[in-house]
Amino acid sequence: MGGTADSTLVIGVLLPDALGTYSDSGNAVVLAQRARWRGIAARVLQITADVTPPTGCDIYVLGGGEDQAQVTATRWLQQHPALVGAMETSAVTLAVCAGFQILGRSMSDRSGHSYSGVGLIDVTTVPGPRRAVGQVITHCVIPGVGQLTGFENHRGISTVAASHVPLGRVVRGTGNGTPDAAGHLGDGVWTDRIVGTYLHGPVLARNPALADHLLTTATGRTLDPLDLPDQQALRRTYLQRSSR
Amino acid sequence: MWFRAAVAAGTWTARLSRRLGAGSGSIIGGRVTLALCPDALARLAAGRQVALVSGTNGKTTTSHLLAAALASMGTVAHNATGSNMLDGALAALAQDPDTRFAVIEVDELHLATVAEAVDPEVIVLLNLSRDQLDRGSEVRSVAAALSAALIRQPRTTVVANADDPMVVWAAAPAVRTVWVSAGATWAGDTTTCPRCGRSLASTTERWACECGLARPDAAWTAVDQAAGAASAVRTTGESVPVRLSLPGRFNLGNAVMAIAAAARMGVDPQDASDAMSRVDDVAGRYSLVTYGSHEVRLLLAKNPAGWTETLGVIDDAKALLIVVNAREADGRDTSWLWDVPFDELRSPTVVACGERAADLGVRLSYADIVHTTIADPVAAIAAMPPGKIDVVANYTAFADLRRRLPSAPAEAL
Numbered sequence: 213m214g215g216t217a218d219s220t221l222v223i224g225v226l227l228p229d230a231l232g233t234y235s236d237s238g239n240a241v242v243l244a245q246r247a248r249w250r251g252i253a254a255r256v257l258q259i260t261a262d263v264t265p266p267t268g269c270d271i272y273v274l275g276g277g278e279d280q281a282q283v284t285a286t287r288w289l290q291q292h293p294a295l296v297g298a299m300e301t302s303a304v305t306l307a308v309c310a311g312f313q314i315l316g317r318s319m320s321d322r323s324g325h326s327y328s329g330v331g332l333i334d335v336t337t338v339p340g341p342r343r344a345v346g347q348v349i350t351h352c353v354i355p356g357v358g359q360l361t362g363f364e365n366h367r368g369i370s371t372v373a374a375s376h377v378p379l380g381r382v383v384r385g386t387g388n389g390t391p392d393a394a395g396h397l398g399d400g401v402w403t404d405r406i407v408g409t410y411l412h413g414p415v416l417a418r419n420p421a422l423a424d425h426l427l428t429t430a431t432g433r434t435l436d437p438l439d440l441p442d443q444q445a446l447r448r449t450y451l452q453r454s455s456r
Numbered sequence: 457m458w459f460r461a462a463v464a465a466g467t468w469t470a471r472l473s474r475r476l477g478a479g480s481g482s483i484i485g486g487r488v489t490l491a492l493c494p495d496a497l498a499r500l501a502a503g504r505q506v507a508l509v510s511g512t513n514g515k516t517t518t519s520h521l522l523a524a525a526l527a528s529m530g531t532v533a534h535n536a537t538g539s540n541m542l543d544g545a546l547a548a549l550a551q552d553p554d555t556r557f558a559v560i561e562v563d564e565l566h567l568a569t570v571a572e573a574v575d576p577e578v579i580v581l582l583n584l585s586r587d588q589l590d591r592g593s594e595v596r597s598v599a600a601a602l603s604a605a606l607i608r609q610p611r612t613t614v615v616a617n618a619d620d621p622m623v624v625w626a627a628a629p630a631v632r633t634v635w636v637s638a639g640a641t642w643a644g645d646t647t648t649c650p651r652c653g654r655s656l657a658s659t660t661e662r663w664a665c666e667c668g669l670a671r672p673d674a675a676w677t678a679v680d681q682a683a684g685a686a687s688a689v690r691t692t693g694e695s696v697p698v699r700l701s702l703p704g705r706f707n708l709g710n711a712v713m714a715i716a717a718a719a720r721m722g723v724d725p726q727d728a729s730d731a732m733s734r735v736d737d738v739a740g741r742y743s744l745v746t747y748g749s750h751e752v753r754l755l756l757a758k759n760p761a762g763w764t765e766t767l768g769v770i771d772d773a774k775a776l777l778i779v780v781n782a783r784e785a786d787g788r789d790t791s792w793l794w795d796v797p798f799d800e801l802r803s804p805t806v807v808a809c810g811e812r813a814a815d816l817g818v819r820l821s822y823a824d825i826v827h828t829t830i831a832d833p834v835a836a837i838a839a840m841p842p843g844k845i846d847v848v849a850n851y852t853a854f855a856d857l858r859r860r861l862p863s864a865p866a867e868a869l
């Protein structure tokens with residue numbers, strides 16, 4: 213698969229040091245384990261700022277980070293166009309929170325200063341009036357994935373251009389903070405290669421169907437269902453509307 | 457006169473609260489006093505030698521150690537129950553109004569306010585890492601607020617951990633500092649420079665950033681020799697043996713921070729160390745209780761840094777119960793479980809418990825840890841085969857367990 217000669221699925225965690233604040237690296241663990249449990253060998257690479265990033269990963273994951281780390285991460289990605297090219301043409305990418313904003317056209321920091329993102333997706337982000345913190349439920353637009361649960365903690369208001377669709381329609385919480393064409397609040401973005409979202413949790417730990425969607429996109433394989441203990445109980449906890 | 461009446465009203469409220477079974481009463485009592493007399497904290501602290509103890513992990517333990525050390529010289533007021541908001545501090549001072557010393561454990565978000573109110577002789581700043589991000593407190597903003605507060609306290613000595621970059625960034629602007637090499641094992645929040653955001657090229661021994669932020673030379677160093685012998689070594693060459701009843705490398709670091717603080721407040725370091733060696737139960741942490749045919753050891757770990765320390769204390773020969781809640785005081789977000797290296801667990805039996813047992817259970821499965829899931833921890837203990845159990849619980853889970861398990865110390869089984 214991907215850039216490796218053997219058939220190992222390679223998952224690259226981009227800048228785990230800068231974008232590790234909200235434990236989103238767990239998404240890579242979920243992907244790797246769910247691949248292994250289906251008999252697909254998988255490896256996780258931690259790609260830090262001091263190395264030239266490999267361009268042959270099958271899946272890249274980016275997580276949330278604090279404001280300053282986000283600026284550093286954006287600059288680093290802009291300095292590695294080959295990596296951005298791989299994310300555009302060959303790999304599948306999951307981008308969460310700050311990672312989602314970074315892949316967009318532009319964002320602004322707390323003081324209102326605007327700077328450009330990587331530009332892989334047509335999304336622009338500005339700071340909102342207050343932090344959105346709490347549990348989120350969305351209806352995912354990807355067929356078969358169902359409801360998504362996660363925890364948001366951000367100040368971004370993200371506008372997704374009409375050429376893209378948000379990943380989910382918000383049932384509870386804030387998400388992008390902007391309505392889609394039909395007037396519904398959306399969260400994140402979904403393209404053929406990129407899944408962006410504000411949901412932490414990590415999002416793939418709480419939503420195994422989304423993890424399997426990414427694995428299927430990356431490997432081209434249909435995957436057998438997995439029955440993980442506690443998973444249903446976890447989803448019941450968060451998908452009940454009364455849960456906090 | 458009004459001030460005294462306000463304190464009396466608070467003390468009375470606390471007693472009433474205790475009698476009604478609503479907890480220790482210190483918080484509600486403190487709140488009443490503060491509402492009646494806003495400068496009560498400053499007035500209660502006046503004339504005493506005050507030490508504030510703050511940081512993400514270890515502040516309850518360190519404040520207990522420091523209080524023990526100071527007690528070898530004089531009377532001490534201390535918020536021993538770990539009520540570490542403004543009102544908890546106030547309640548502790550009101551309860552023992554005439555002591556020579558006061559040791560106040562302060563939540564890092566409230567340190568600036570309390571420091572300004574009491575103008576302490578010493579502030580002990582242990583470590584700063586992620587804890588309850590959903591309180592809207594990114595670690596760096598907390599450090600920046602501390603920094604601003606410390607500049608306004610020129611008479612205060614800050615005893616600060618030189619091994620934690622976030623602490624160094626926060627404490628460096630202080631007028632008087634005593635740096636202590638207390639150790640730092642979890643680097644999750646600080647592998648980037650707190651000042652400029654660059655990656656920190658670091659070994660645990662020394663770290664330095666291109667922007668100039670670097671590990672300061674330490675006046676005291678926690679030295680952990682082989683075979684359990686440990687000491688606090690001063691740059692002057694003095695070496696003070698440290699023999700703790702509390703387990704773990706982390707508590708050695710806490711102890712050396714406390715020795716440095718006690719020395720600054722006039723206690724002989726060896727006397728301080730001797731007094732600290734007798735502390736074996738810190739608000740129930742590390743305590744052993746008997747429940748049925750089980751000897752249960754209670755450990756507290758509420759974030760990835762705390763867990764990293766706790767992994768070194770867990771006894772691999774015992775069954776392990778992990779209890780996780782996600783109430784307001786714990787933080788509503790359970791994502792932090794994914795930064796705990798649970799794959800390092802070697803316990804023969806692992807049980808996932810608590811109000812977020814399912815979150816924990818999913819996390820353990822992905823770490824390939826075979827476990828059972830029983831939400832109620834007391835029912836889980838009762839269902840285990842007789843013997844010794846280590847229980848690691850986060851904040852409210854720990855408090856619940858202490859309430860539900862008998863407080864009598866364990867007898868040998």
Ligand SMILES: [Zn+2]
Binds near residue numbers: 650665
């Ligand atoms: Zn720097």
